Amino acid sequence: MNNHLATTLAGSAAAAAVGLSLISPAAAARPADVPGSEHTAPPLVIGHRGAAGTAPENTVAAFKDGRASGADFFEIDVQLSADGVPFLFHDDTPARTTNVEEVFPGRAADPITSFTWAELQRLDAGSYFGEKHAGESIPHLDDAARIATPNTGVYIEIKSPRNSPGVEAVVAAELATDPRWKRLVAADKIQVLGFDEASNRTFAELAPEVPLQQLSGSVPGAATLASWAGFADSVGTNYRTLTEQNVADVKNAGLVMGVYTANSPEAVQAAIDLGVDAVTGDFPLQAVRHIEGREPFPGGSGLVIGGSVNNPAGDDVQAETGEYVLVRNTSGRPVDASGLLLRDAANNVLRVGGGYVLAPGAELRVYTGPGTNSADAYYNGGTASVLNNGGDSVALWSKRGKLLDVFAN
Numbered sequence: 479m480n481n482h483l484a485t486t487l488a489g490s491a492a493a494a495a496v497g498l499s500l501i502s503p504a505a506a507a508r509p510a511d512v513p514g515s516e517h518t519a520p521p522l523v524i525g526h527r528g529a530a531g532t533a534p535e536n537t538v539a540a541f542k543d544g545r546a547s548g549a550d551f552f553e554i555d556v557q558l559s560a561d562g563v564p565f566l567f568h569d570d571t572p573a574r575t576t577n578v579e580e581v582f583p584g585r586a587a588d589p590i591t592s593f594t595w596a597e598l599q600r601l602d603a604g605s606y607f608g609e610k611h612a613g614e615s616i617p618h619l620d621d622a623a624r625i626a627t628p629n630t631g632v633y634i635e636i637k638s639p640r641n642s643p644g645v646e647a648v649v650a651a652e653l654a655t656d657p658r659w660k661r662l663v664a665a666d667k668i669q670v671l672g673f674d675e676a677s678n679r680t681f682a683e684l685a686p687e688v689p690l691q692q693l694s695g696s697v698p699g700a701a702t703l704a705s706w707a708g709f710a711d712s713v714g715t716n717y718r719t720l721t722e723q724n725v726a727d728v729k730n731a732g733l734v735m736g737v738y739t740a741n742s743p744e745a746v747q748a749a750i751d752l753g754v755d756a757v758t759g760d761f762p763l764q765a766v767r768h769i770e771g772r773e774p775f776p777g778g779s780g781l782v783i784g785g786s787v788n789n790p791a792g793d794d795v796q797a798e799t800g801e802y803v804l805v806r807n808t809s810g811r812p813v814d815a816s817g818l819l820l821r822d823a824a825n826n827v828l829r830v831g832g833g834y835v836l837a838p839g840a841e842l843r844v845y846t847g848p849g850t851n852s853a854d855a856y857y858n859g860g861t862a863s864v865l866n867n868g869g870d871s872v873a874l875w876s877k878r879g880k881l882l883d884v885f886a887n
């Protein structure tokens with residue numbers, strides 16, 4: 479991956495030396511003062527939900543990881559509690575990331591916005607990620623301002639605004655009146671974002687001075703982009719489906735181009751190669767290291783993820799031949815793979831059982847479903863597909879909790 483970056487940079491330098499422009503004719507036509515429009519400038523890095531790959535998402539622990547990474551921003555998701563308090567949480571329900579079944583039996587499928595602030599404070603939002611984070615609470619919006627710095631600001635996503643009527647006015651008022659938020663706004667370290675165009679237009683009317691990003695699963699045509707440019711500064715979309723034409727269209731509309739959720743160094747590099755201005759991902763520290771030409775996973779054992787078969791023919795958890803992740807020993811010595819943990823973007827986990835020492839160059843297939851274990855296959859015996867068929871990212875962690883690699887397809 480570092481070789482890939484070196485090649486790209488060398489190519490840029492060579493082109494500059496002979497006076498070639500790497501900017502496409504379409505892109506060259508845009509105004510020169512569009513922020514981030516210089517093709518060779520490194521992109522902004524934003525830690526997704528703080529740094530959701532290394533700490534429980536949307537918690538203070540994840541914001542601290544985002545800050546420590548040296549990223550330009552960390553991202554949060556804001557919603558309103560039943561009694562109107564702005565809190566930070568991604569999902570529409572507490573089921574996936576809290577211990578709601580223990581504290582409020584029967585309410586796991588209830589809207590997270592149906593809980594009062596006092597009720598939310600009784601939930602553990604860290605244990606789902608690991609025992610080390612047990613007791614981590616659901617933050618207040620202001621907790622993000624407390625962790626942010628003039629180096630690492632905050633992307634505030636207004637999440638599911640239809641579940642939180644009035645959330646735009648609450649966020650706008652905080653940014654305008656709370657000294658911590660005002661300082662960050664003045665330092666140009668705040669951006670507000672959302673998928674809901676009507677909500678974004680509402681926020682833009684309330685706080686026209688705050689940079690605003692329209693999120694979209696795909697990049698629309700020029701007419702829609704021109705209309706977005708009337709209230710937004712930036713467009714954020716899925717890196718997996720982004721094309722060069724999309725990037726040119728966004729920049730020609732005078733908008734900054736951002737992508738989510740680029741988790742592996744290879745995915746970050748692919749976004750850079752397309753000329754994006756801002757890259758949001760779950761592993762901001764590793765993204766920053768990659769962009770700076772450093773090893774993203776220093777001091778590793780040589781174990782990497784060599785691939786992933788997310789959607790094999792037939793049932794993904796059928797016996798013997800279901801979905802799997804491939805772990806490879808790239809070192810020149812045997813490495814113990816026992817106890818390795820594989821975690822996907824939704825925090826589904828696969829493990830490797832005991833007795834797996836991989837010879838140099840050896841590969842191990844780690845299956846979600848059932849099967850008969852062998853020297854090169856370990857079966858978790860699960861009954862539900864884990865790997866997203868449309869592409870997923872998977873992190874490889876050592877038995878002792880060291881991040882060894884991140885793969886995305």
Ligand SMILES: [Ca+2]
Nearest residue numbers: 553554555635
């Ligand atoms: Ca978000």
Ligand SMILES: [Ca+2]
Nearest residue numbers: 620652655656
């Ligand atoms: Ca406040």
Ligand SMILES: [Ca+2]
Nearest residue numbers: 789790792794
């Ligand atoms: Ca299948």
Ligand SMILES: [Ca+2]
Nearest residue numbers: 788794863865
């Ligand atoms: Ca699957």
